[in-house]
Amino acid sequence: MADNVLYIHVKHILQKLIQYLERPLVIAGRFVGSFSVSYFRSQLFFFFPFYHIGGAEKVHARITCCLKENKPIVFFADKSKSFALKKQFMQSAKIFDLGYLNNPVLIYFWAGVLSTIVNSNKNCVVFGCNNILFYKLIPYLSPHICCIDLTHAFGGGIENVSLPCVDRLDKRVVINTRTLKDLKEQYSLNGVPENMSERIVLIENCVHIPELTGRKNYRKNNGPILRILYVGRGSEEKRVHLVGEISYLCHQKDMPVEFVLVGDVRSSIPEQYRKCCTFLGEIVDEKKLSEIYNSSDILLLVSSSEGFPLVIMEAMAYGVVTISTDVGGISEHIHNGYNGFLIKNESESLIVKNVYKIIDELISNEFLMDKISLEAYEYAKTNFNCEKFCSKYKKLIWGK
Incomplete structure (x- = not known):
């Protein structure tokens, strides 16, 4: 209890200190930034958090690739855990990593540096996602700078x-209608003018769709074994421990x-369940990941919250049948019993029980397994097209 009181007290003092230092830090940043403007010439600036592996990071890399002809500059605001996607970003843009230098105190210094750099480029576009630095920067940008953000998930x-x-964001991108509704509700609860909702744009993500004639028979492919796959982080909302319990x-x-x-x-799975799982670790190589999807039958997700995970799109592109909790925007694309399975997001014990029942049914019903697998692939082929994705982002950024 005493520790909590001390933490709150220290946090309050730091917040007051940062407020006091904001203006001097911005001024210092502007001075430093004035010496760098000639090096940062572009009509498009991205502000992303990381270049380590992750669904959101893959989407950011894809967006950057779509717009590489504009020679964008990407600033990474937070410290990445690995270099997984760094090379991919470098192939499409000039990149700068601020993660090792950024912190709550220096954030206003960087706002000063970066606003000076960006403001020196007339009629440019600034696009940000999932990082505080981007939103702290916005108030210092000139009115002629177009500002756009992307929200993967609400909450x-x-x-x-x-x-x-x-009111300063010219456009806001969401990846599913659930997030669109959440933002509109937030606006309503906070007295944001209703016409601000007109700036929200829906652009769904995309994945590479391999040329397949249909899903192979899983028993012929894997013998008597049904391969169940989990792809993602071990963070709390993913509830990977339930995957271990189900296994x-x-x-x-x-x-x-x-x-x-x-x-x-691995550390997210309780020790007594680990013997039932095969751990492949983090996989950066897209070819190797494709091989894993292609040899798998079921993708299992039991998250407590999501936007619409890229791993579901990737799995569907290979005819992998998704079993997932019904959270976020997942039900917009997974239709229960048609191209995948949805589990009610209720008690953990019921989630385990219901997932087990579906797996048991698919083992004994090969026809159903193959039917849903094919529907998943056809759905991905129709809805997750990257040409449409790039076209929409080009229109969003440049209006054509």
């Missing part, structure tokens, strides 16, 4: 940081299944 806290900037239950029942986990998730 992580960044939507509250962005709220004071709503343990399936093995207790001697079900012909194999659980394969991609990502840095």
